[in-house]
Amino acid sequence: MIRKELVAASAEPLILSLLSRGESYGYAIIQEVKARSDGRLQWTDGMLYPVLHRMEHRGLIKSRWGESQTGRRRKYYSLKKDGKTAMARHHEQWTLVHSVLSGLRKEQYV
Amino acid sequence: MFDLEQSIAEWRRRMLAAGIKSPVPLEELENHLRDDVENQIRSGLGAQEAFEATVRQIGHTGALKTEFAKVGGTVYEQWKQWICAVARIPDYQLATNMSTPPQSIEPRWATYFKTIAFTLPALFLWVGSLIFVLPKLKDLCQVSNTPVPKPILTALNLSELFKNNLLHVCVPLVLALVLLEWRSRWWGRRRRLVFGVGAFLLNSIVLIIITAMLVLAVVAGARLAPHAR
Numbered sequence: 001m002i003r004k005e006l007v008a009a010s011a012e013p014l015i016l017s018l019l020s021r022g023e024s025y026g027y028a029i030i031q032e033v034k035a036r037s038d039g040r041l042q043w044t045d046g047m048l049y050p051v052l053h054r055m056e057h058r059g060l061i062k063s064r065w066g067e068s069q070t071g072r073r074r075k076y077y078s079l080k081k082d083g084k085t086a087m088a089r090h091h092e093q094w095t096l097v098h099s100v101l102s103g104l105r106k107e108q109y110v
Numbered sequence: 111m112f113d114l115e116q117s118i119a120e121w122r123r124r125m126l127a128a129g130i131k132s133p134v135p136l137e138e139l140e141n142h143l144r145d146d147v148e149n150q151i152r153s154g155l156g157a158q159e160a161f162e163a164t165v166r167q168i169g170h171t172g173a174l175k176t177e178f179a180k181v182g183g184t185v186y187e188q189w190k191q192w193i194c195a196v197a198r199i200p201d202y203q204l205a206t207n208m209s210t211p212p213q214s215i216e217p218r219w220a221t222y223f224k225t226i227a228f229t230l231p232a233l234f235l236w237v238g239s240l241i242f243v244l245p246k247l248k249d250l251c252q253v254s255n256t257p258v259p260k261p262i263l264t265a266l267n268l269s270e271l272f273k274n275n276l277l278h279v280c281v282p283l284v285l286a287l288v289l290l291e292w293r294s295r296w297w298g299r300r301r302r303l304v305f306g307v308g309a310f311l312l313n314s315i316v317l318i319i320i321t322a323m324l325v326l327a328v329v330a331g332a333r334l335a336p337h338a339r
Contacts, residue, residue, distance in 0.1 A: 026138060027145040045142060046168035049135050050177030057181050072145075075138050 002041055011043070011051050013090035016083055019061060023078035026052065052077055060086050112158040118143065121165060128171035135178060143168065162295075216302050218291075225305040232316040239320055240273045247327055254334040262322045269319055 018029055026048055033041055055061045060083035068074050079087070122132075122140060130136050143164050150160035168174075244266060251258055258266075272279060290297040 027142045044167065044169040044173075045146070045164075046139060046174045047177060049138055049142075050174065050181060053135065053178065053181040072141055073137065074141060075134075 007041065007043065010041075011048070012055065013087065013094060014041075015048075015051065015055065016060065016079065016087035016090060019077055019079045020084065020087060023076045025074045025076050029077075055083070058082075112156075112161075114147065114157050114161060117158075117161050125171055129175045130171065130178065139168065139174075218298075218301070221302050221305055225309055228309045229312050232313045235320065236269070236316045237273055237276075239323060240269055243323060244270065247323055247330070250327065250330045250334070254330045256326070256330040256333050258326065262326060265319055265322060 014033055015029060018024060018032055024032075026045075030043060030045055030048055033043065052061070052063075056063055056077070059080060061077050062080050063075050063077045066074050066076050118140065121143065122136065125136055125139065126132060130139070143161075146164040146167070147157070147160045150163060151157060155163070250256075
C-alpha cells in the first residue's frame with residue numbers, strides 16, 4: 001500500500017490531471033484513479049468531496065449540476081485557468097522529485 | 111429483510127445529525143453512495159453487503175465534517191488554516207483520512223497479545239492481593255478496631271465475590287468472545303477499542319483497590335502502634 005501522506009499529497013495533482021481530460025464527477029474520478037493504479041491507490045471515498053470543494057473555493061476548478069443517464073442529479077467538475085497553471089506546477093515538482101529519485105537509483109547500480 | 115431505500119434514508123439522517131449539510135454536500139455523497147451500491151450489486155454482491163461496504167468506504171462522518179468545515183468555512187477554521195500555513199504544518203487530518211482505512215485494522219493476534227500483556231500483571235496482582243493480603247488486612251482492622259469505610263468495604267467484598275466466582279465470570283466471557291469472533295461482522299473493527307477500554311478499566315480498578323488496601327493498612331497500623339508500645 002502507498003503511504004497515507006503520499007496519498008493525500010498526490011490527490012490534488014491527480015484530480016487536476018484527470019479533469020484536464022474533460023469534466024467529470026466524484027465517483028468517476030475515484031474509479032479512474034483506482035483503475036489506473038491497479039487498486040493500489042485507494043482513497044476514503046468521502047474525503048474526495050471536501051478536496052474538490054476546497055479546490056473549487058480556491059478557483060482551480062468549477063462545478064455544475066447535471067443529470068446522469070439514469071436521471072440522477074450529478075455534480076460535474078471541470079478545470080479553470082488557475083487549475084491548469086496549478087497542474088503545470090504540480091507536474092514540474094513531481095517530475096523533479098521523480099528525476100532526483102531515478103538518478104539516485106541509477107547511481108546505486110553503477 | 112434488508113431495505114436499501116430505508117437504509118439510505120437512515121444513513122442520510124446519521125449524516126445530517128453529524129452536521130453534514132443538505133443539499134450540498136449531502137446530495138453529492140448520497141449520489142456517490144447510490145452509484146457505488148449499484149456498481150457493486152452489478153458485480154455480484156448482495157444489496158446489504160454492497161451498502162455496508164460503500165458506507166465504510168465513504169468514511170467517518172466526524173472526519174468528513176471536519177474536512178467540509180475547512181472549505182472556506184468558519185473564521186476559526188480560516189485562522190487555523192492560516193496558522194498551519196505560516197507554521198508550515200501539513201494537513202494531517204487529510205493525510206490521516208484520505209487513504210482507505212481497512213488496512214489500519216490491527217491484526218487479531220496483535221490485539222489479543224497486547225490485551226494479555228496489559229491485563230495479566232494487573233489480574234495477578236489483584237487475585238494475589240485478595241488471597242494473601244486481604245485476610246491479613248481484615249485481621250489487622252479487627253485487632254486495631256479500625257472502621258472500614260463503606261465504599262472500600264463494598265469494593266473489597268465485590269473483589270472477593272469476583273475471586274470466588276472467577277470461573278463463572280471467565281467462561282461466559284470466553285464464550286462471548288468466541289461467538290463474536292465467529293459470527294459478528296462489526297466486531298473486527300471494534301475489537302481493539304473494546305479490549306483497550308477493558309484493559310484500562312481493569313488496570314484502574316486494580317490500582318484503586320490496591321491503593322485503598324494500602325491506605326487501610328497504614329491507618330490500621332498507626333492505630334495499632336500505641337498498643338504495641
